Amino acid sequence: MDSLLDTTREMSRSHLQSRTADLAADVHPALTFFREWLRNPFATAAVSPSGRQLASLMVEQLPPQTQRVIEFGGGTGAFTRALLERGIAPRNLLVIELNEALHQFLSERFPGVHVERGDARDAQTIARRCGVLDQKGWVDAVVSGLGLLYMPRSVQREILRAAFAVLGPQGRFVQFTYGPIGPVPRALLRELDLKVRRAGTAWRNVPPANVFVYQRRMSKAVRAQRV
Numbered sequence: 001m002d003s004l005l006d007t008t009r010e011m012s013r014s015h016l017q018s019r020t021a022d023l024a025a026d027v028h029p030a031l032t033f034f035r036e037w038l039r040n041p042f043a044t045a046a047v048s049p050s051g052r053q054l055a056s057l058m059v060e061q062l063p064p065q066t067q068r069v070i071e072f073g074g075g076t077g078a079f080t081r082a083l084l085e086r087g088i089a090p091r092n093l094l095v096i097e098l099n100e101a102l103h104q105f106l107s108e109r110f111p112g113v114h115v116e117r118g119d120a121r122d123a124q125t126i127a128r129r130c131g132v133l134d135q136k137g138w139v140d141a142v143v144s145g146l147g148l149l150y151m152p153r154s155v156q157r158e159i160l161r162a163a164f165a166v167l168g169p170q171g172r173f174v175q176f177t178y179g180p181i182g183p184v185p186r187a188l189l190r191e192l193d194l195k196v197r198r199a200g201t202a203w204r205n206v207p208p209a210n211v212f213v214y215q216r217r218m219s220k221a222v223r224a225q226r227v
């Protein structure tokens, strides 16, 4: 009887410890993120990190057999964690984060992942330096946590150009937004010869968020393959 009680107590204790660890894993990033939002609300662009449902929806949009991924604007790592859980090898994952404190946080949280402090607009140079590109100079997907909706069109253009410079013909740029429509204006999509589809809504995210997938139009894709 005593040993049964001991076993039950031990199970409750270890359950409690693992729940506390889960909670700490979620609360610590949220506090760090909020502090950085207070310091720089425009660049951080959200008050709290993305939730697990949104992270799953983002990662579900990767092309089949994806091996190499670049993440723009890692924040405290909501998407980084989901990418690793999905099976992306740390050495094949590059996270580019502009904010110094968040870069430091990510580096400590994800040893083995290429976490670089820099501007997403310099993705190609950073990716070359880290060795995450394949022989053709491509990755399979760019997963973006940037607040693209709040950026001027000129910056949106530079971000998309940087992303598609490292994406092959079938490569995907995955972006979330809190608005009901895609954050990239139609005119810019036409100019860059890109198409977009809405992948779904993460209703349980706070606030709810929509996920959009951008790809080259077929004409561009065929041209890219011939190069």
Ligand SMILES: C[S@@+](CC[C@H](N)C(=O)[O-])C[C@H]1O[C@@H](n2cnc3c(N)ncnc32)[C@H](O)[C@@H]1O
Pocket (backbone or CB within 6 Å): 043, 044, 045, 046, 048, 049, 050, 072, 073, 074, 075, 076, 077, 078, 079, 096, 097, 098, 099, 102, 118, 119, 120, 121, 144, 145, 146, 147
């Ligand atoms: C809306 S937060 C998203 C963070 C995280 N991906 C998430 O979903 O919880 C945007 C992040 O992008 C970073 N950021 C903003 N502009 C950037 C840029 N040009 N290059 C790289 N990171 C940038 C911010 O510092 C911030 O961490």
